Amino acid sequence: MDKKTIKQFKERLEKEKKQIEKQFKTFADKDExxxxxxxxxxxxxNGGSGGSALETAADAVEEYSTLLPIEHTLELRLQNINNxxxxxxxxxxxxxxxxKKKIPDKRLEVYPEAGVCLKCK
Ligand SMILES: [Zn+2]
Structure with a gap:
C-alpha cells in the first residue's frame, strides 16, 4: 500500500476515533x-417521594441498561481503531x-479498522 493511501486511511481512522469519543462523552466518563x-x-x-420516585428510578435503570451495550460496542470499535x-x-x-496476507483495499475502505481479512474473520 502506498504512503498516500495509508495517510488517507489514517485520517479516516482519526476522524472516527474523535467521533466515537464525542459520542462517549454524552453518556460516559473515561476511566483514567x-x-x-x-x-x-x-x-x-430527582428523587422525590412515593410512587413517582420509584417510577423515575426504574426509568433510570432502564436507560442505564440500554446504554451499556452501546458502551460495549463503542469501546470495541475504539480498540480496533487504536489497534x-x-x-x-x-x-x-x-x-x-x-x-499475514494483505487485506484487500476494498475491505479496508468499508472497514478501515479491520485487523484480519475476510477469510480469517
Ligand atoms: Zn487472513
Missing part, C-alpha cells in the same frame, strides 16, 4: 485508570493479523 475503558454514567433522577493506528505506526497496516 484503565486505558480505553469508558464507564457509563448512571442517569440522575489500526498502532499498525500504521509500525508499518503493518493492511496486513492480516492471522494469515
Amino acid at each position: 485508570n484503565v486505558k480505553g475503558d469508558w464507564d457509563t454514567r448512571f442517569p440522575k433522577w 489500526a493506528l498502532e499498525k500504521i505506526k509500525k508499518g503493518q497496516y493492511g496486513v492480516c493479523e492471522k494469515c
Whole structure:
C-alpha cells in the first residue's frame, strides 16, 4: 500500500476515533485508570417521594441498561481503531493479523479498522 493511501486511511481512522469519543462523552466518563475503558454514567433522577420516585428510578435503570451495550460496542470499535493506528505506526497496516496476507483495499475502505481479512474473520 502506498504512503498516500495509508495517510488517507489514517485520517479516516482519526476522524472516527474523535467521533466515537464525542459520542462517549454524552453518556460516559473515561476511566483514567484503565486505558480505553469508558464507564457509563448512571442517569440522575430527582428523587422525590412515593410512587413517582420509584417510577423515575426504574426509568433510570432502564436507560442505564440500554446504554451499556452501546458502551460495549463503542469501546470495541475504539480498540480496533487504536489497534489500526498502532499498525500504521509500525508499518503493518493492511496486513492480516492471522494469515499475514494483505487485506484487500476494498475491505479496508468499508472497514478501515479491520485487523484480519475476510477469510480469517
Ligand atoms: Zn487472513
